[in-house]
Structure formats: C-alpha cells, structure tokens
Amino acid sequence: MRPSPHRRGVTFLEMMITLPTATVLIGAMAFSITIMMRSKSQDDLLYRNTLGLTNAASQIASDVESATAFVSTSTSHIEFVVPDRDGDKLPEQIRYEFGGSTGVNANTILCKYNQQSSKQMFSDISAMTISCIRSAASSNAPNQALSEVVTLRSLDAISNGVFKELKINATNAIGEYFVPTVPTVGAKWDLGAIRLMIRSVDSNMDGVIRIRVTASDSTKLPIAPVFADLTISESVLSPNYQWLDVPIAPISRKTQGTPLCITISHAGGTGDVAAIQYIECSTGMPANANLLTSTNGGTSWTASNDTRDMRFYAYGYYDGYTGQRTFWNRLDLQLQSVGASSQRVETSVRVPAMPETP
Secondary structure (H helix, E strand, O other): OOOOOOOOOOOHHHHHHHHHHHHHHHHHHHHHHHHHHHHHHHHHHHHHHHHHHHHHHHHHHHHHHOOOEEEEEOOOEEEEEEOOOOOOOOOEEEEEEEOOOOOOOOOEEEEEEOOOOOEEEEEOEEEEEEEEEEEEOOOOOOOOOOOOOEEEEEEOOOOOOEEEEEEEOOOOEEEEEEOOOOOOOOOOEEEEEEEEEEEOOOOOOOOEEEEEEEEEOOOOOEEEEEEEEEEEEHHHOOOOOEEEEEEOOOOOOEOOOOOEEEEEEEEEOOOOOEEEEEEEOOOOOOOOEEEEEEOOOOOOOEEOOOOEEEOEEEEEEEOOOOOOOEEEEEEEEEEEEOOOOOOEEEEEEEOOOOOEOO
C-alpha cells in the first residue's frame, strides 16, 4: 500500500500574519454591505415619497379638472364645486388644504367633502403651493355667450354652503332679491341677462316656467313694476343641473343701490315643471341678497333670513366700466415631500368649464 503524501499544516506564525488581513477584508465586506443596504433603504424612501406626491397631485388635479365653480383659493388651499357624485342631482363641494408644519395636521393635506369633517388624505408633505390662472373674456370659453356684458351680482358657491333645490309647481315658487354691485359711485346701470341653475323634473316635459324681473319694496319682496316677463318650456331643460342664460330686454337705467327681484314660478303643465338650485349656509350669506319663496304660486312672497340664496348671475352694463369679466383657466400645483427638499412634484391642469371668477 502506497503511503499518502505528507501534507504540511499552517504554522502559528502564518496564522498570526494572515489574521489581520482577513479581519480587514471582512470589515470591508461588512461596510460595503451596510452601504448597499442604506442605499437600498434610501432608494425605497425616495420611491415611496415620490409615489405619495404623485398620487396626491393626481387626485387633486383630477378633481379640479371637473370644477364648475371656485369658492375660495390661496397659495395653500383650494375649495371648489364639482358635478353630482352621489346621485342626488346636487353638486358636491371639495376643499383641499395644507395642514401646516406644526400641530396635529402637520405635513398633511386635508380634504373636506361637502359638510363632512376634514380628513387627512396625504402625509409626509412639507409644502403645497397653488397658483390659479385666470383669463379674460373670450369667445372660446364655453360659458361666455354673454361676453359683452359684465357681472352685476352673482352667487355660485360659498364656503360651508349646502346645495339644495326647490321644485317649481302650481304651489311652490322661488326667487331672489339682490342689489347689483356697481363699484363706480353714482353710476347708473341696466340689466342685460340672468343665469339660473335649473333642471327638468318630470318625464312628461309639458311644463312652462315663468321668469320675471321686478322692482322690490323695503321688505325685499317683489312689487310692480314688472321689468321683464317671459316663459320657457320645460322641454329645453336638461334632467341634470345646467346653467340657463336668459336674455333680458333693457329695463331702463337704474341708479346705484337700486334692488331687483327675480322670480321663477309655474305657468303651465302638470306636476313639478322644474327644479331650481339654491345654497344654505348657517354662518350667513353675502349681504344685500335674499332667497324668496312662495307657497301659493307667486301670489305672495316671503323673504328668507340671511342663510339662503339662489345660485344665479345677473349681467348688465354700468357707466364707467373699463374692466373685463375673468374666468378660471388653469391651476398650477407643486407638492414637496418631508425631509428631502429636492423631492417635489409639479403639475398643471386645465379647467374645461372655465367658471367665472367672483
């Protein structure tokens, strides 16, 4: 049997010489692994932050794109109206607001839907910057058929307001008392058109609606003379709420501060012939305007308290006017994440409805 070859072992001296080198190599490998893990962790954080910013910007932009009216805006909040989302035919009101850098809502974006409490929708956001871009009257805008007139008075939306409706029939009628806003002292004005938020109700579509513009007494109720008296057919209305522009023949020039009343009542047809939208707000509505209601078809009227107003626009002309009506055109939004100033998302969204600015 052939003996196995002799294998030389590692001496103690060789082990002592090699051990420091091995320690250095193991330490370098551990350091490299730590760096790699930190880098992966940072990459994951950057990804999560970017994804969060993108989701927040996308949701806000998507909602703003549907806006039909703006309630209020600043660099850190926006409140607006969108079409019906819950099937009750009435619009919804949405508010997005940055929660600030301190307090229970710090570094969050809050969302308020109608009268619900504000909720934290997005977190880890250190800043939100909003810019709303307006444009002057243009024939390209979808709601500017009355571009030659100016806005004398309007109410489209209000913070904390609740949208409601009143159905017009042989018994119930609705109206609005208002004083046109004419900033030029002593200027005379004239009415040119009104805009109402209205829809059809019954499927038979046989209704006729009477619209009147009258003078007002000292108790804010309609009286003679009647400046305009016209009717429209229910068949021209949509089953969903839409603005209806009603041209008004000149009513003779009025002095600054002269009030008017608009009334909408039943003029023919069975059942409910239309529904008119109004806003209710327990904290109060703008001055010099009041909702009017009638329970006897418009024979007599009652002025509400200062918590309800019809959604409407009154257009016309006044002496010395040199400005232009303006419309919401675009919103620019910038969001920035917490702890990484280089991480930000910017987006720009058009507002196709181009609602008129207050």
